[in-house]
Amino acid sequence: MSAAVQNDELAEDIGTRLKLVRQMFGLTQRELARRAGVTNGAISLIEQNRVSPSISSLKKILDGIPLSLADFFTLNFSSSDSVFFAGEELTEISYDPAISMRMVGRKVKGRAMQMLREVYQPGADTGDAMLRHDGEECGLVISGSIIITVGVQERLLNPGDAYYFRSDIPHRFRNPGPEPCVLVSANSPPSF
Amino acid sequence: MSAAVQNDELAEDIGTRLKLVRQMFGLTQRELARRAGVTNGAISLIEQNRVSPSISSLKKILDGIPLSLADFFTLNFSSSDSVFFAGEELTEISYDPAISMRMVGRKVKGRAMQMLREVYQPGADTGDAMLRHDGEECGLVISGSIIITVGVQERLLNPGDAYYFRSDIPHRFRNPGPEPCVLVSANSPPSF
DNA sequence: TAAGATTGTCAAAAATCCTAAACGTGAGAC
DNA sequence: GTCTCACGTTTAGGATTTTTGACAATCTTA
Structure with missing residues (x-):
């Protein structure tokens, strides 16, 4: 099926970035929420850029992947990678x-x-x-x-x-x- | 006077990290707040880890330095640097x-x-x-x-x-x- | 087709963050 | 000494985020 991820040249916004990372690890919003100890609704809102998460929330979410904050912000989705x-x-x-x-x-x-x-x-x-x-x-x-x-x-x-x-x-x-x-x-x- | 910065082997918490960065650039809470367009109280609370800032707030603050989110989380305060x-x-x-x-x-x-x-x-x-x-x-x-x-x-x-x-x-x-x-x-x- | 499970989304309440305006302290200047 | 100023801190209240608990849409399976 090869559902190719859309390679946004720069995934600047946090929501898109989180969504790409989550999909990259093959997780659903609910599964990630369960692992991270947050609600699926929160992840949904963040991925739509309807809210800007607190560092503590984002950290909890990334811990569920797991991925460090530094790696999250450093991750490069551009085609050179x-x-x-x-x-x-x-x-x-x-x-x-x-x-x-x-x-x-x-x-x-x-x-x-x-x-x-x-x-x-x-x-x-x-x-x-x-x-x-x-x-x-x-x-x-x-x-x-x-x-x-x-x-x-x-x-x-x-x-x-x-x-x-x-x-x-x-x-x-x-x-x-x-x-x-x-x-x-x-x-x-x-x-x- | 050489007020040596305390080199926490790992500045894990955001508050300490922000404080070290701010001092490293020779800024006061008020001056950074003015540049970033936030209040000095917010920076004070964040540096004390009394609150966990939202990404948007942290980004605004770092823009006042300026420093990217990726650099902020990647910055290494260990003695090897x-x-x-x-x-x-x-x-x-x-x-x-x-x-x-x-x-x-x-x-x-x-x-x-x-x-x-x-x-x-x-x-x-x-x-x-x-x-x-x-x-x-x-x-x-x-x-x-x-x-x-x-x-x-x-x-x-x-x-x-x-x-x-x-x-x-x-x-x-x-x-x-x-x-x-x-x-x-x-x-x-x-x-x- | 329908039941059932899974997904992402949404509205209102609860929790948390940010602002505005104050406070206390310490360092200079006079 | 007192005045002034700049610094970081605190508090109450408005603003934003997160949870709770639903909803519709999409699959899977019978």
Whole structure:
């Protein structure tokens, strides 16, 4: 279904920003309200910019995600932090994987990373219980194809396509095709 | 008088954070209130954590500084961002000025910088109208001594001592002593 | 089709924040 | 000393936010 999030060039207003963040984590107003210990009505009003929440309220809400105030205001929804990169965006990259990987997230501040080679057999699926952990994660599909879900975004990636996202956004990998999918991934900070 | 700001290892609460920021920019509650278009009472209550301000109020207040919400929550008051470095903290540094300068702010993310050699004659003073401009600024005293004021912090620096601060914090240099003061400074981004 | 659950929204009451105007303190000037 | 001024604090009341408890719209399932 890939209900692409509308990439407002700048999510300046708090309401839109909260809504984008909430959807990015796959939460409903009520679910987030339950976790945060506030009412769903409050979240509704805030997201419509009908009210300007107090810091304490916003903090409670973000704790339900969880996300720090600093991260909330720092989060950048502009396309330079985009989740997906088309294969042709990487055409000028050398075939050395270590180098091509860095190029995938070239607009993101450099960090120490560690690469992995992953193979998804036909039908493989990391499952409904979306993965979520600290750090950042990126990868490039080598052969076969795979459906990757990150927050509310979902896409079928073919050889040459790539991804880059924060690992604390719930994510899922599954291979619906008839052949194995091989991809090279990297995560930060190195955990293996 | 050097009313040293209490460096709470983590200024977690909004009130303390706002107070530190306000003092760092040399503003009184009333002056900030006037610039921001709120009342001084509101700022007083917020700084005492008697109320949790709404985002709109906090934004108005920060606009009076000015400082973005993202910067406000990101600002780090921990000692690793400290303003002053004792001379002995630099002892292991080679006598090459270009190298010693980078070591002064070694805990700060590296940035492109440009160095200057400055001489302050006896009585020299950059004046009451505190300097303020974009970028960052650091330096090391070579000979003589100088009183440097940065926000609410003030200190007499002797040869071997050094400083590092964000240039948008109001600052002032003056040499009350009988001999010229020579110091090597660097600022970022390069402006000369 | 209809029942049931889930979603986002809304109106009025309760809770919280912001303003206006006062107060107390401390530092200079005379 | 007293006067004056600037500072941060406090209080009462008006303004804004949050809760409570509903509502209609959209799915899911039978």
